[in-house]
Amino acid sequence: MTTELKAGNEKLNRLGLDKLDYKGRPSTLCSGCGHDSITSQIINVCWELGVDPQHLIKMSGIGCSSKSPAYFMNRAHGFNTLHGRMPSVTTGAMMANRELKAIGVSGDGDTGSIGLGQFKHLLRRNVPMVYIIENNGVYGLTKGQFSATADVGQKLKYAGTNELTPIDLCLEAVSSDCGFVARSFAGDAKQVRELLKAALSYNGTAVLDIISPCVTFNNHEDSTKSYPYGKAHEERIHDISFIESREEIQVDYDPGTTQIVQLHDGPIIQLRKLDEDYDPTDRGAAMQLLEEAHAKQEFITGLLYINQTRQTLSEIHNLPRTALADLPSEKLRPSKEVFDKLIGDLLA
Amino acid sequence: MSALIEQPIEKSERSDQPPIVNDFTINVATVNGSGSQTANATIIRALFKMGIPVTGKNIFPSNISGLPTWYTIRVNKDGYTARRDSTEILVAFNSQTADADLESLKEGAVCIHPQDVVLKDKANRPDVIFYTLPVKQFVKEANVDVKLRDYIANMAYVGVIMELLGIEPEQVKAALQTHFKGKAKPVEINYNMVNKAAEYVRNNLPKQDPYKVERMNATTGKFMIDGNSAGALGAIFGGVSFVSWYPITPSTSLVDALNDYLPELRPEDENGKATYAVVQAEDELAAAGMVIGAGWVGARSMTATSGPGISLMTEFTGLGYFAEIPGVIWDIMRMGPSTGLPTRVSQGDVLKTYYLGHGDTKNICLLPSNMKECFEFGWRAFDLAERLQTPVFVLSDLDLGMNLWMTDPFDYPAEPMDRGKVLTAAQLKELQGKWGRYEDVDGDGIAYRTLPGNQHPAAAYFARGTGHNPQAGYSERPDDWENNLARLAQKHDTARTLVPKPAVDERAGAKVGIISYGSADPAVVEARDQLREAGIETSYLRLKALPLDETTREFIGKYDHVYVVEINFDAQMRSLLQLHTPEYATRLIAANKCDGLPLTAQFIADKVKQGEGKA
Numbered sequence A: 001m002t003t004e005l006k007a008g009n010e011k012l013n014r015l016g017l018d019k020l021d022y023k024g025r026p027s028t029l030c031s032g033c034g035h036d037s038i039t040s041q042i043i044n045v046c047w048e049l050g051v052d053p054q055h056l057i058k059m060s061g062i063g064c065s066s067k068s069p070a071y072f073m074n075r076a077h078g079f080n081t082l083h084g085r086m087p088s089v090t091t092g093a094m095m096a097n098r099e100l101k102a103i104g105v106s107g108d109g110d111t112g113s114i115g116l117g118q119f120k121h122l123l124r125r126n127v128p129m130v131y132i133i134e135n136n137g138v139y140g141l142t143k144g145q146f147s148a149t150a151d152v153g154q155k156l157k158y159a160g161t162n163e164l165t166p167i168d169l170c171l172e173a174v175s176s177d178c179g180f181v182a183r184s185f186a187g188d189a190k191q192v193r194e195l196l197k198a199a200l201s202y203n204g205t206a207v208l209d210i211i212s213p214c215v216t217f218n219n220h221e222d223s224t225k226s227y228p229y230g231k232a233h234e235e236r237i238h239d240i241s242f243i244e245s246r247e248e249i250q251v252d253y254d255p256g257t258t259q260i261v262q263l264h265d266g267p268i269i270q271l272r273k274l275d276e277d278y279d280p281t282d283r284g285a286a287m288q289l290l291e292e293a294h295a296k297q298e299f300i301t302g303l304l305y306i307n308q309t310r311q312t313l314s315e316i317h318n319l320p321r322t323a324l325a326d327l328p329s330e331k332l333r334p335s336k337e338v339f340d341k342l343i344g345d346l347l348a
Numbered sequence B: 001m002s003a004l005i006e007q008p009i010e011k012s013e014r015s016d017q018p019p020i021v022n023d024f025t026i027n028v029a030t031v032n033g034s035g036s037q038t039a040n041a042t043i044i045r046a047l048f049k050m051g052i053p054v055t056g057k058n059i060f061p062s063n064i065s066g067l068p069t070w071y072t073i074r075v076n077k078d079g080y081t082a083r084r085d086s087t088e089i090l091v092a093f094n095s096q097t098a099d100a101d102l103e104s105l106k107e108g109a110v111c112i113h114p115q116d117v118v119l120k121d122k123a124n125r126p127d128v129i130f131y132t133l134p135v136k137q138f139v140k141e142a143n144v145d146v147k148l149r150d151y152i153a154n155m156a157y158v159g160v161i162m163e164l165l166g167i168e169p170e171q172v173k174a175a176l177q178t179h180f181k182g183k184a185k186p187v188e189i190n191y192n193m194v195n196k197a198a199e200y201v202r203n204n205l206p207k208q209d210p211y212k213v214e215r216m217n218a219t220t221g222k223f224m225i226d227g228n229s230a231g232a233l234g235a236i237f238g239g240v241s242f243v244s245w246y247p248i249t250p251s252t253s254l255v256d257a258l259n260d261y262l263p264e265l266r267p268e269d270e271n272g273k274a275t276y277a278v279v280q281a282e283d284e285l286a287a288a289g290m291v292i293g294a295g296w297v298g299a300r301s302m303t304a305t306s307g308p309g310i311s312l313m314t315e316f317t318g319l320g321y322f323a324e325i326p327g328v329i330w331d332i333m334r335m336g337p338s339t340g341l342p343t344r345v346s347q348g349d350v351l352k353t354y355y356l357g358h359g360d361t362k363n364i365c366l367l368p369s370n371m372k373e374c375f376e377f378g379w380r381a382f383d384l385a386e387r388l389q390t391p392v393f394v395l396s397d398l399d400l401g402m403n404l405w406m407t408d409p410f411d412y413p414a415e416p417m418d419r420g421k422v423l424t425a426a427q428l429k430e431l432q433g434k435w436g437r438y439e440d441v442d443g444d445g446i447a448y449r450t451l452p453g454n455q456h457p458a459a460a461y462f463a464r465g466t467g468h469n470p471q472a473g474y475s476e477r478p479d480d481w482e483n484n485l486a487r488l489a490q491k492h493d494t495a496r497t498l499v500p501k502p503a504v505d506e507r508a509g510a511k512v513g514i515i516s517y518g519s520a521d522p523a524v525v526e527a528r529d530q531l532r533e534a535g536i537e538t539s540y541l542r543l544k545a546l547p548l549d550e551t552t553r554e555f556i557g558k559y560d561h562v563y564v565v566e567i568n569f570d571a572q573m574r575s576l577l578q579l580h581t582p583e584y585a586t587r588l589i590a591a592n593k594c595d596g597l598p599l600t601a602q603f604i605a606d607k608v609k610q611g612e613g614k615a
């Protein structure tokens, strides 16, 4: 970034950018849609952290949720891909330029139905990106069909009663050993923000399954994906704070009640324990927690699982920092000498 | 069979025949998975090294082992390489098919078979010359590991053929050395078997047939390669940096070749880092998605697949066409519909691929006919994809892709890489950030793009499959929609002028034209000579790409009849030609065949003779 930091101007972040610089086009979603509140948090967080928009790509599939990338960060390249296919396009993009950061926004239909295969394979490959699922238990854009995350017994005006077992996308993510799995609620702005910040600092795929009510088709009181339900039932497994650098946590913390997770390039996640003793670095515990929440119909939120030991796909492929896209032609096209030798070998 | 009948009969009578030199077809019938590929490749390489034009075509089943497979080796002094229907020398090593194989032999042909392949009708074919071998005994004597026995057994027919035809033993040995990359042990084991069989023939089976080979000078400066390797090499010299794929016959060996050659030809950079990545996707849908993602960010990205995979790439192709993103997709065509005949050749994806997508899409398709073009289109496809900002297909096929073809050396790309219209941050600064992603500034239908990571604050745009205006903003306005499609059509017209031009060979006095493409070419070349001898002079236009151009229209306009030769059931290219030149629609005569086999010259010549009333 060329813009200099104008000292003392609190409206500018460390890149010298105003929050307005992180805005997108005006939203065309229904007013009150959970997706828009997540969009606001993305803008806030990216501005606060000073994420470079010119090094960010905004990715999505198809759905109301997948429209969101048009509504934040106009200064970042975006790609509204195909229904359920955000993972593959992002994989190609991030392999072509590993210096980019990717924020992807998908829906529960986009990820849990048509895109479940690509979702799982993205996690297997550990492609660095923040993968947000704006989960409303319904297909918004096609007007009110059940999605695969709808709980048993849920009712929709258009679709009747759901009889099928839901797919828990966090459980899917943990079972694929995705190294950053969190659940949150669009109505819990602070938690969404802290999780987003942590996810943006995570090196690998970070999945955020955010319950994001569809005010038009699925916000009735007895819907487990509604605002009233979320507000009444959300149970945080811990209080999460994102701290940008170690210097900032001079304050003493009690290891009995606070867990510290150091992220790979410096920042820290501080997890203040609430009622239960939960260690998000334990994959078995994460699966158990999710299973139990399921059985007890609990709506738990927080950082469910973190594992920083896996290599990303570009690391596995030993890719350079320079984007493959930026390699000069001398690096891409072998020389005439190499060619002549090859032809010589073929003629031998 | 009793040993008595196996002894040569009527020997003297036949040896009077004049020799037939360097002009015959060997058909090797074996069981799939028995390792006959090594034996066949050895014969071909040895003949090639003797300077004799030769081609091999593998007619194999969709099976790992057990089903019948045929390998035809055509030796032809005039350099014809197309498949022929008739066989002069049958190697009947598969008892499942031996009787039928024998039945299909023409009069006076040769049949080489192991003792234990019992031929029911042997007695009824006194015209056929039989050479019977105690292969089991050879194998026993060879005393090798059980696992190697089948492979070794196949070497017996190499020995017989070597001895009977007069192939130089040194060349057989050299071929084995090439095949086993110089490893002494396997070369020795295999060559011992070759030798043993040759010796047996020398001592026990006097030559009765007229077929023989003689050294020529027709292969100097050439080499043999398959189209998938040639295509992979082309892609490497085209600077490929991202490959995503999902295994499917007959395209898998293209990616295998990339994996084989890339480490050697594109070694790690000075920091020990790779300059490319090959990712095996979970399916072709994801493979196409990754190609589009990498192409959007600016990498030279490609995939290779076949018909079923192309079907799965449909939606992404439409997105690539409409959001205008480069990418290269090789379709090594095999026989459909559906799983069809997955190990047999076809040119059945022409219409589908040209129009792949939904709504109004038209894609650029390159149509290589030989090894040099597989290589050339391998790199050129990237230039075209980036210049035209769209997916580019290379339509090869199983025959080109998986069989061994003679070729002159390839040419190093004469032009520097064309990265197309990409605005850098500096250029944007000069433009004061004023640009429109889908704005046609130059009047050729091709707009400018920026790549993610560009540091100019106005560089970003939103790629989407939804309706958009020249500034890439979402739009449902009728005029925006229409204008955009019109620009895409104009871009397609620009493509007409950029894709490789057809190869045209016009003959004075010809009233008949032939249009063909891809692997049908060798049969056309040979058929034209046959037709000339029969008094029908022809002109020939070989297509190298879609969209079709003006040359093709002019060509069709000159001839009363234009036969369109292709390997599919629906005469697909003829349909495209008719759409392109409706004024000549009735001149275009389908000369198509679709039986899973490479075309023969005979078929084409007969078709034209029939059409011209000279059958």
Ligand SMILES: Cc1ncc(C[n+]2csc(CCOP(=O)(O)OP(=O)(O)O)c2C)c(N)n1
Residues within 6 Å of the ligand: A062, A063, A064, A065, A066, A083, A106, A107, A108, A109, A110, A111, A134, A136, A138, A139, A140, A141, A142, A147, A214
């Ligand atoms: C291949 C394909 N099939 C179907 C559709 C239609 N479609 C668009 S959005 C959508 C569902 C979106 O649901 P979800 O991902 O939950 O997003 P939401 O609208 O609820 O945010 C469907 C089925 C499509 N665009 N593409």
Ligand code: SF4
Residues within 6 Å of the ligand: A028, A029, A030, A032, A033, A034, A035, A064, A065, A136, A140, A141, A213, A214, A215, A216, A217
């Ligand atoms: S239909 Fe539902 S999901 Fe779509 S914009 Fe409206 S509230 Fe949001």
Ligand SMILES: [Mg+2]
Residues within 6 Å of the ligand: A063, A107, A108, A109, A134, A135, A136, A137, A138, A139, A140, A147
């Ligand atoms: Mg939804």
